[in-house]
Amino acid sequence: MSIKSIAAKIFARKIYKQTLRWTEKPVETQYKVFESLIENAQDTEFGKDHHFNQIKTFKDFQKQIPVRDYEDLKPYVEKVVKGEADILWKGKPLYFAKTSGTTSGAKFIPLTKESMPYHIEAARNAILHYINETGKADFVDGKMIFLQGSPILTEKYGIKFGRLSGIVAHFVPKYLQKNRMPSWETNCIDDWETKVDAIVDETIKEDMSVISGIPSWVQMYFERLQQKSGGKKISEIFKNFNLFIYGGVNYEPYRAKFEQMIGKKVDSIELFPASEGFFAYQDSQKEKGMLLLLNSGIFYEFIKADEFFSENPKVYTIGEVQVGVNYVLIISTNAGLWRYNIGDTIQFTSLAPYRVIVSGRIKHYISAFGEHVIANEVENAMKEAVNSTNIVINEFTVAPQINPENGLPYHEWLIEFEKEPENMEAFAEMIDNSMRKQNIYYDDLITGNVLRKVVITKVSKNGFQDYMKSQGKLGGQNKIPRLSNDRNIADNLK
CATH class of the missing domain: 3.30.300 (GMP Synthetase; Chain A, domain 3)
Structure with a gap:
């Protein structure tokens, strides 16, 4: 066992104990996040427009701020995009994550100096919880690949613009830099098919231990690897590949195909990231669902999906939800999104701690x-x-x-x-x-x-x-x- 894997186990235990402290006080944790958000945004344009200085309770908050989607928030976002400060959150955001909207065309989601660290910590902590529970840490010595968008960013008015996965690529910690694949040059290739072929060329002879990405695009990578290797199983190409990290879609429909291509079963970790926030990650290989992150600068509200389009649907906070009910996820964040409908629906699989599965999209x-x-x-x-x-x-x-x-x-x-x-x-x-x-x-x-x-x-x-x-x-x-x-x-x- 290497020094690196021993250190990973020690660090994993520390993070696990830190997680326990807030999971054991979920309602109190969410209330602290709520208070912090209101206090920090009182002097913003949005805060003044919605009388944040008068908000004392959840009911005040819900009364003064309607549930919004991107179109509703867009007038404020456009001011920030033009370089104005103190609009949705204090100061200016560090980044805008550009996403594809179904009705709005391109959407620009702010990432601030307060919100950005949580995106990085959540991805890290998902792996550390896996190490702590399973005791498996040897993979930290192998190569790791993260199939993601180009890290090339543009800048305007002191704010950088790019895809979330490309922005995150700038925050890979130093202790992972030597292990990380593909190279920066390959990661910057914009055309996806050309990029996948370049990734195959770079990785086919490497000791890949962790592979991460949206299943449909990892599948394409695996298919190209098999073509290049003359039909070998992925486990023959990468003998130490034992951990698949994914998010974005349900892995289950792909599992049989993946196991056929890989040639064996491998452990997996599910993530629930979005430009709007990193909401949950799989904290246990034994329990169903992903741990909802209640201490990450995000205040959550929930509306039953079958009541969402009614005139005045009841809104629930974390202490009021039930297992198995389909909820629309509403968020307020330290990036300046307020009572924002991200479009995803979730169901709770556990209330102690609060674990969720993504059940779909309210528009899908x-x-x-x-x-x-x-x-x-x-x-x-x-x-x-x-x-x-x-x-x-x-x-x-x-x-x-x-x-x-x-x-x-x-x-x-x-x-x-x-x-x-x-x-x-x-x-x-x-x-x-x-x-x-x-x-x-x-x-x-x-x-x-x-x-x-x-x-x-x-x-x-x-x-x-x-x-x-x-x-x-x-x-x-x-x-x-x-x-x-x-x-x-x-x-x-x-």
Whole structure:
């Protein structure tokens, strides 16, 4: 065991104990964050507009500030982008993370000197919790790859602009610099396919121990590695690869394909990062869900997803939530986002400590007939069907078919198979049965002959990659929505 791995274990124990201190006082921790946010933003333009000096309680806060999305906050953001100070948060942000908005075009999310450290610490602490629980630390001596966007930044009015993953690349700690792959030059390549090929060339002969990224793009990296190596399993190429770190999408639909490509099972750590904040990470290999970070400069509120679009939905704070309920996540942060709807829905798997899973997007659902189907349900259905067969999938998405040429409407599952089922009809039946068990509204529609059962459409090899490329969203932090209430993606794929 190296000195580095021994030091990692000692540090991991220290961080674990620090985490325990705030997880044992969740409500008190959140209240302290709330007080700090209000106090620090009183003299900002937003704080004055919303009378922060009069806010004493959560109810005051909720009364004076409406829940907002990016469009609602945009007038304030535009002032900050133009270089004005003390608008949403004191001073100016250090960075703007540029993201792709579904309705707003490009979105610019501020990152401040107060918020930026939490992005770095959360990613680090996820690994340290893994080390503390499992005792495995040898991987710190191997090479680590983080598939991410270009770290090239632009600057305007003293604020730097770039993709979140590219911004984070500037904060890799010195003790990881020698282990980190790919090289800075390769990381700066903008074209994703060219970049992946360069990464393959740089890493194929290295001792890779940790690989991190969005599963769909890591899959592309693995496929290129196999092509370059003449079809070898990833575990043959990287004999010490034993830890996969991911975020952005649910890993389960990809797990079977990954294990086939890797040639063995490897441990994994799930992260819940976003430009708006680093919200949670998997703190245990034994428990379901990710630890919600209550002490990271973010105050959380929750609205039940099925009440979200009503006129005055009830808002819950951390001490009022329940396990298994689908909530829309509302955040206020030390980067100047106030009662901001990030669009994600979550469910709590535990209240002691507070652990969550990401269940989908409030705008990504299917309810063409009142069925209220969410991403978590279709992912569970696919996982059950895959686990009951010997098939392997690369990617999938689901859309309603409201006006079919023949017969009743249906949900169309567009799937890119690596290995097809021997009986497609039986496979579709498994998916449909799982959906009916999970979603009573969907079951009622099938029973009442409003909908017919799931219809599966095969997508050609690399069909999803080709679609993303056609949209200018190949690689980086981009990902295919698991489901949608229209046919824009489905019709493009077909």
